[in-house]
Amino acid sequence: MAELLLEGIDRARLQNGRVVFLGTDSEDSLGWSEFFADAERVAAWLQGERGVGPGSRVVVLASPSREMVTALTAVWMAGGSVTCAPTPARTVDLATYAEQTRDRVAALGSSLVLLGSPYEDLGQVLAAGGARVDPLAQVMTAEPAGAWKRPDLTSTDLAIAQFTSGTTADPKIVQISHGNLAANIAAIRERGRHDEVHGGMLSWLPLSHDMGLIGGLALHLTCGRCDVLFSRPEDYLAAPSSWMGNAARHRATVLVGPASAYALAGRLLAVGPQLDLSSVRLALCGGEPIEPEAIERFLDAAARHGLDRNVFLPAYGLAEATLAVTMPPAPGLRLDEINTDLLADRGLAVPASDAAQSDAPARRLVRLGPPMAGLHIRVVDPATGQPLPERAVGEIHIRGESVTAGYLENGGPEPRSRNQNQDQDFGGVNEGVGVRRLEDGWLATGDLGYLVDGELVACGRAKDLIIIGGRNLHPEEIEQAAGRVPGVRPGNVVAYAIALTPGASTEGVTIAAEVRPGHDEATIRAEVTAAVLASVGVRPGHVHLLPPGSIPKTPSGKLQRARAATMFGSGR
Numbered sequence: 001m002a003e004l005l006l007e008g009i010d011r012a013r014l015q016n017g018r019v020v021f022l023g024t025d026s027e028d029s030l031g032w033s034e035f036f037a038d039a040e041r042v043a044a045w046l047q048g049e050r051g052v053g054p055g056s057r058v059v060v061l062a063s064p065s066r067e068m069v070t071a072l073t074a075v076w077m078a079g080g081s082v083t084c085a086p087t088p089a090r091t092v093d094l095a096t097y098a099e100q101t102r103d104r105v106a107a108l109g110s111s112l113v114l115l116g117s118p119y120e121d122l123g124q125v126l127a128a129g130g131a132r133v134d135p136l137a138q139v140m141t142a143e144p145a146g147a148w149k150r151p152d153l154t155s156t157d158l159a160i161a162q163f164t165s166g167t168t169a170d171p172k173i174v175q176i177s178h179g180n181l182a183a184n185i186a187a188i189r190e191r192g193r194h195d196e197v198h199g200g201m202l203s204w205l206p207l208s209h210d211m212g213l214i215g216g217l218a219l220h221l222t223c224g225r226c227d228v229l230f231s232r233p234e235d236y237l238a239a240p241s242s243w244m245g246n247a248a249r250h251r252a253t254v255l256v257g258p259a260s261a262y263a264l265a266g267r268l269l270a271v272g273p274q275l276d277l278s279s280v281r282l283a284l285c286g287g288e289p290i291e292p293e294a295i296e297r298f299l300d301a302a303a304r305h306g307l308d309r310n311v312f313l314p315a316y317g318l319a320e321a322t323l324a325v326t327m328p329p330a331p332g333l334r335l336d337e338i339n340t341d342l343l344a345d346r347g348l349a350v351p352a353s354d355a356a357q358s359d360a361p362a363r364r365l366v367r368l369g370p371p372m373a374g375l376h377i378r379v380v381d382p383a384t385g386q387p388l389p390e391r392a393v394g395e396i397h398i399r400g401e402s403v404t405a406g407y408l409e410n411g412g413p414e415p416r417s418r419n420q421n422q423d424q425d426f427g428g429v430n431e432g433v434g435v436r437r438l439e440d441g442w443l444a445t446g447d448l449g450y451l452v453d454g455e456l457v458a459c460g461r462a463k464d465l466i467i468i469g470g471r472n473l474h475p476e477e478i479e480q481a482a483g484r485v486p487g488v489r490p491g492n493v494v495a496y497a498i499a500l501t502p503g504a505s506t507e508g509v510t511i512a513a514e515v516r517p518g519h520d521e522a523t524i525r526a527e528v529t530a531a532v533l534a535s536v537g538v539r540p541g542h543v544h545l546l547p548p549g550s551i552p553k554t555p556s557g558k559l560q561r562a563r564a565a566t567m568f569g570s571g572r
Contacts, residue, residue: 008222015224062116079151155179199253266298
């Protein structure tokens, strides 16, 4: 049994690492022992003044800062579960965001909200929705009436109520127990060689995202030997070059980010000033599909700054599995090159070198490693549910210690007795393409992929699949082809299916792409059409060109294809 979070904190608070909060023109650094002392004081106040303990749900809404991270840790130390409310998604106006946040807090049921900068003005809206709201600044300075009492937690108690990213549907609330969290942290420590990679981890990821909350924070709360450097997502978005600049300045040994951030870093490093990135030992990547060409460009550009090309470590995961599901046993970008026609026509991932037609187009995909300790994966036929052999594409199923018992629905059940059954069915069953629990304990992810020598290769989301003339086309491949056209902003392209004419059953491909100012749109449309036709053999029905900032994304940067299809339609 992996140690629970508080057991890890007991050990971590005696270590000599530091936690550092980076601002645009400031730095706040303190040792873990001082940090945990602050968190213990806040935990005592939460227990004494707000009755927080096992079964309590606490929402923290603030920009990442010393106060916010201390509050999150204090909630865990008090025994409650934490929820980091998502920050505004791209293209969402503030009025809509306020309503969404009110509804999300209400969906958690009886909740306490700790509200900090820059969201103080939402207090009235959240209180009107039934939540108790405390200003984070006041909580941080309040003096507790009594001493902190160590909560009596078990592996079934709720640790995190995690909102899903909402890339293919409305966000759901995933219940992560202390047992789930402990198992996944232990697996990540083992597979990521955490105890061997000393130094400092740098993260700008939103703490509302599981990769930021668990991979960036919770994992390191159980260590204490390493330095952890937090920068704010808004600072990164305002100056993306600050990520690699901070890595060089603070001699970071571990970087964490999505593939799109590495792609952007590669473009900036290729033209930016000389940095020293030789300290980096791991560059972890997850949270979204990985485009091999973009990562190769990053590694090529970063090598000029002293980065070892073999530090890149991809992973596959989802909120319903706490965080990580698969990860290679050693870092390094490893690819599987397959025949595109056989993938689309027959659902087979045949190596390009083995295909009868050697001149057929090929697609390169990233090998994501075997399952983490305590987890199992299989690939099944979506229609029959039967397991498929290696190199046959199907739906990815997972099972194991890190997999949640279910979603919190409509405020969820009131906190349950420790002796009651904690299992809960998943909602959202949708003909094999939504995340759902099966009768035999497996979780159907809605993701498509295949196995090679026991390692997972992911192809995309079943909900996003585009079917034209019996061929299964993955939107990622179309988007990558369009993104290589000069003038198109890579990572800011969506492809989706739409009826070619009103009421028609035949589907075509529509592409919505952001373009840089100053480029001829007629030329870009023609080149995008030609690039997609050459890549997948299908001519787009419409190419919709948009100004920067138009493509809808989640707060963590994932494309929202379904929302884009609703927003842009055929693009006519």
